[in-house]
Amino acid sequence: MIQLKDVSKTFTLHNQGSAVIEVINDVSFDVAPGECVALTGASGAGKSTLMRMIYGNYLTQAGTIRIGDVDIVRAEPREIIALRREFLGYVSQFLRVVPRVPTLDVVADPLRALGVPADQAQERARTLLAQLNIPERLWSLSPTTFSGGEQQRVNIARGFAHAYPTMLLDEPTASLDAANREVVLSLIEEAKGRGAAIIGIFHDEAARARVCDREIDVSAFTPGLSSSSEAVGQTQETAA
Amino acid sequence: MRPLLSVQGVSKRYGAHIGCADVSFDLYPGEVMGIVGESGSGKSTLLNCMAGHIAPDAGKVIFDTRADGPKDTVTMSEAQRRMLSRTDWAFVHQHARDGLRMGVSAGGNVGERLMAVGERHYGDIRGKATDWLERVEIDATRVDDRPTTFSGGMQQRLQIARNLVTGPRLVFMDEPTGGLDVSVQARLLDLLRGLVRDMGLSAIIVTHDLAVVRLLADRLMVMKSGRVVEAGLTDQVLDDPQHAYSQLLVSSVLQV
Ligand SMILES: Nc1ncnc2c1ncn2[C@@H]1O[C@H](COP(=O)(O)OP(=O)(O)OP(=O)(O)O)[C@@H](O)[C@H]1O
Ligand SMILES: Nc1ncnc2c1ncn2[C@@H]1O[C@H](COP(=O)(O)OP(=O)(O)OP(=O)(O)O)[C@@H](O)[C@H]1O
Ligand SMILES: [Mg+2]
Ligand SMILES: [Mg+2]
Numbered sequence: 483m484i485q486l487k488d489v490s491k492t493f494t495l496h497n498q499g500s501a502v503i504e505v506i507n508d509v510s511f512d513v514a515p516g517e518c519v520a521l522t523g524a525s526g527a528g529k530s531t532l533m534r535m536i537y538g539n540y541l542t543q544a545g546t547i548r549i550g551d552v553d554i555v556r557a558e559p560r561e562i563i564a565l566r567r568e569f570l571g572y573v574s575q576f577l578r579v580v581p582r583v584p585t586l587d588v589v590a591d592p593l594r595a596l597g598v599p600a601d602q603a604q605e606r607a608r609t610l611l612a613q614l615n616i617p618e619r620l621w622s623l624s625p626t627t628f629s630g631g632e633q634q635r636v637n638i639a640r641g642f643a644h645a646y647p648t649m650l651l652d653e654p655t656a657s658l659d660a661a662n663r664e665v666v667l668s669l670i671e672e673a674k675g676r677g678a679a680i681i682g683i684f685h686d687e688a689a690r691a692r693v694c695d696r697e698i699d700v701s702a703f704t705p706g707l708s709s710s711s712e713a714v715g716q717t718q719e720t721a722a
Numbered sequence: 723m724r725p726l727l728s729v730q731g732v733s734k735r736y737g738a739h740i741g742c743a744d745v746s747f748d749l750y751p752g753e754v755m756g757i758v759g760e761s762g763s764g765k766s767t768l769l770n771c772m773a774g775h776i777a778p779d780a781g782k783v784i785f786d787t788r789a790d791g792p793k794d795t796v797t798m799s800e801a802q803r804r805m806l807s808r809t810d811w812a813f814v815h816q817h818a819r820d821g822l823r824m825g826v827s828a829g830g831n832v833g834e835r836l837m838a839v840g841e842r843h844y845g846d847i848r849g850k851a852t853d854w855l856e857r858v859e860i861d862a863t864r865v866d867d868r869p870t871t872f873s874g875g876m877q878q879r880l881q882i883a884r885n886l887v888t889g890p891r892l893v894f895m896d897e898p899t900g901g902l903d904v905s906v907q908a909r910l911l912d913l914l915r916g917l918v919r920d921m922g923l924s925a926i927i928v929t930h931d932l933a934v935v936r937l938l939a940d941r942l943m944v945m946k947s948g949r950v951v952e953a954g955l956t957d958q959v960l961d962d963p964q965h966a967y968s969q970l971l972v973s974s975v976l977q978v
Binding site for chain 2: 493494495496497534538539540541559560562563578580581582583594595
């Protein structure tokens with residue numbers, strides 16, 4: 483369902499002496515329907531970067547990233563937009579919304595974009611917000627003033643509103659209490675149960691062990707970082 | 723699917739000075755494209771070339787017309803172009819007073835566009851005008867007031883109502899939220915997003931505000947010195963800009 487082949491990424495910082503940062507070198511792996519794969523590795527290894535590449539948010543310099551039958555690396559913007567609308571969900575670390583839009587509409591929005599009638603989309607949004615313990619009195623307010631944990635739960639509700647066949651989750655359980663963490667893990671299990679292919683980043687090891695079937699250690703593909711030990715290999719970089 | 727608008731090699735000079743140079747892109751139905759770039763980079767020049775307000779020196783602007791399919795609007799007759807700008811196109815100016823008739827009532831401003839496309843029944847026109855005022859959150863009791871008595875944000879919303887009442891398929895906007903305070907901007911953005919979705923509009927939005935394009939545009943073009951230096955998915959261009967100038971542009975604002 484998701485297939486990465488020989489994928490590499492560098493950042494060139496033109497306004498900082500054209501410094502080149504090699505983040506990912508030559509990653510290949512597949513994720514099958516119903517499977518959840520964890521990206522692991524030290525902070526800065528490139529986990530979020532790799533996830534953003536799969537979403538088409540960061541450009542990929544080399545390789546192919548197939549989601550269903552679209553190669554994200556070569557797709558036109560409108561193909562990526564269509565893919566994101568129907569096929570590829572993403573729960574980012576932070577919620578980003580249009581100011582002034584009520585929480586209920588923020589959560590219903592992905593369904594509205596698919597042409598689901600307003601009442602039906604809102605019904606699904608209500609179910610998710612209730613499940614994630616967002617007090618009903620907040621539903622008509624914009625989430626911009628919510629606490630970090632509340633925003634994160636709104637973000638998750640929004641990410642799970644539509645039953646995407648493939649999903650990317652960047653630390654979905656961070657900053658949640660035990661009860662809400664449990665809700666999120668069961669949402670992930672439910673998505674796996676209906677055949678979604680999922681890639682997740684979890685700092686919470688117990689969460690990872692529970693929902694993930696495999697791990698990919700991203701440090702192994704980070705030039706200058708040898709897998710699981712960060713101290714070695716840095717010396718060659720300093721010359722630039 | 724066929725592009726609604728296909729811009730091919732459009733250039734415009736002002737004497738020896740470059741307005742915009744060799745711009746090409748396709749816009750598909752339902753897409754919203756943002757154009758950003760420093761002051762003087764050619765954004766308004768390009769927009770005006772596309773909307774038929776100024777004639778480019780070179781290039782084609784092919785619009786998929788309802789009746790006859792794709793037609794180059796640069797070479798069509800002035801009358802045909804004027805008809806398109808009344809029916810299928812809308813143009814939202816930065817300064818509402820450039821897009822409104824200040825001496826005519828709010829209802830008249832909206833109704834006038836309908837009359838220009840042949841509506842004659844007074845009751846229908848007034849009904850549609852009031853309906854549109856409500857959609858842009860202007861109280862129906864203000865229908866007979868002149869725009870001169872409106873706030874800047876209300877004038878801008880009236881301009882949007884006037885433009886959208888005829889059900890255009892393509893909307894050009896030049897800094898639609900410029901000059902408005904932040905809370906009014908947010909309200910206008912929310913309104914525009916809803917309209918774009920519900921009416922299936924395509925739009926091209928020129929703005930210097932990266933937060934505005936992030937929220938409204940699917941695709942983004944970055945211009946510098948009349949040329950497009952980078953184009954792509956909006957969030958990709960903003961989060962992983964490739965060109966030196968785009969990197970500078972993105973890093974010089976706080977956080978979008
Ligand atoms: N847009 C960007 N431009 C330049 N460099 C970037 C960009 N995004 C990420 N990087 C760099 O890529 C490297 C990997 O960062 P990334 O955020 O992917 O790490 P991570 O593994 O998710 O870390 P963490 O566990 O701390 O979230 C870092 O050196 C970071 O500075
Ligand atoms: N009528 C004109 N005659 C001569 N030069 C012009 C004319 N209109 C624009 N220009 C020049 O063409 C260039 C592009 O102008 P344009 O108005 O398209 O820029 P812009 O990107 O819209 O800038 P801003 O963000 O300030 O609105 C500028 O250098 C401008 O001075
Ligand atoms: Mg990260
Ligand atoms: Mg301008």
